[in-house]
Amino acid sequence: MTTQTVQHMTAIDALLSHVSIRKYTDQPIDEATLQQILDAARRAPTSSNTQTYSIVVVRDAETKRKLAVLTGNQKHVETSAVFMAFVADLSRLKRANALHDADLAINNELSMVAIVDASLVGMAAQVAAESLGLGTVMIGGARNQPEEIAQLLHLPEGAFIVYGMCIGWPAERPPQKPRLPEAEVVHYERYQQPDDGLLHAYDAALAAHYRGEGRETPDAAWTSVMARQFNQPRRPFLRAVLEKLGFNFN
Numbered sequence: 001m002t003t004q005t006v007q008h009m010t011a012i013d014a015l016l017s018h019v020s021i022r023k024y025t026d027q028p029i030d031e032a033t034l035q036q037i038l039d040a041a042r043r044a045p046t047s048s049n050t051q052t053y054s055i056v057v058v059r060d061a062e063t064k065r066k067l068a069v070l071t072g073n074q075k076h077v078e079t080s081a082v083f084m085a086f087v088a089d090l091s092r093l094k095r096a097n098a099l100h101d102a103d104l105a106i107n108n109e110l111s112m113v114a115i116v117d118a119s120l121v122g123m124a125a126q127v128a129a130e131s132l133g134l135g136t137v138m139i140g141g142a143r144n145q146p147e148e149i150a151q152l153l154h155l156p157e158g159a160f161i162v163y164g165m166c167i168g169w170p171a172e173r174p175p176q177k178p179r180l181p182e183a184e185v186v187h188y189e190r191y192q193q194p195d196d197g198l199l200h201a202y203d204a205a206l207a208a209h210y211r212g213e214g215r216e217t218p219d220a221a222w223t224s225v226m227a228r229q230f231n232q233p234r235r236p237f238l239r240a241v242l243e244k245l246g247f248n249f250n
């Protein structure tokens with residue numbers, strides 16, 4: 001087992017140096033470090049103080065192995081030291097309502113509140129973990145089979161995994177992936193329709209990045225991949241499955 005020299009970073013440095021890490025050493029994450037991540041994550045802001053999320057911390061090797069399969073055979077889910085499931089959880093509000101003889105009215109808005117809360121707490125956990133020198137990658141593949149994951153993790157009715165996150169001590173630090181040009185995503189005072197030239201510039205920058213890593217890529221490295229991936233509805237089963245799990249998107 002290799003022991004990592006831990007470099008702590010400020011939040012701003014952690015955010016500016018972020019890159020997803022999918023290869024980890026076999027060093028475990030000690031309890032104090034894990035607790036710090038959870039303490040920081042739980043300080044995340046939350047809509048109307050509803051705190052409509054739960055985190056399931058998975059360290060058991062067999063459960064991680066099953067999760068790796070359920071998330072689309074993602075090896076890093078199995079090899080991570082810790083997998084955190086960020087769960088949109090309305091079951092607690094149901095319990096709070098029941099304590100006052102009220103029924104929770106679940107609609108599209110409340111379902112979104114829970115998804116946003118789970119997302120914010122996960123992002124806070126990621127920044128915390130990376131500021132402590134850990135490597136992470138979020139796992140949206142968790143929505144491939146949310147019902148099976150709900151069963152595996154014993155989630156109550158009204159809870160589903162929005163995404164997961166692998167955490168471990170990094171065994172690699174790949175170059176940072178370029179982002180869209182600032183003018184494509186940031187607007188001052190009012191939205192100004194960006195020029196497609198910015199997308200072409202990003203295609204070229206991303207293609208150069210992938211080729212630098214020895215990966216094959218089309219010249220239009222971003223736009224053509226987005227066009228191929230999103231010209232059909234993704235996970236069309238999801239709405240029905242989430243409604244079965246207790247959510248409502250009406």
Ligand SMILES: Cc1cc2nc3c(=O)[nH]c(=O)nc-3n(C[C@H](O)[C@H](O)[C@H](O)COP(=O)(O)O)c2cc1C
Binds near residue numbers: 021
């Ligand atoms: C919500 C979400 C879900 C993601 N799902 C996966 C996933 O299932 N598997 C994976 O390897 N990476 C996943 N990623 C990581 C993205 O691919 C990655 O953040 C993106 O390509 C940018 O790369 P970077 O994080 O290294 O800058 C996910 C990221 C987010 C935010």
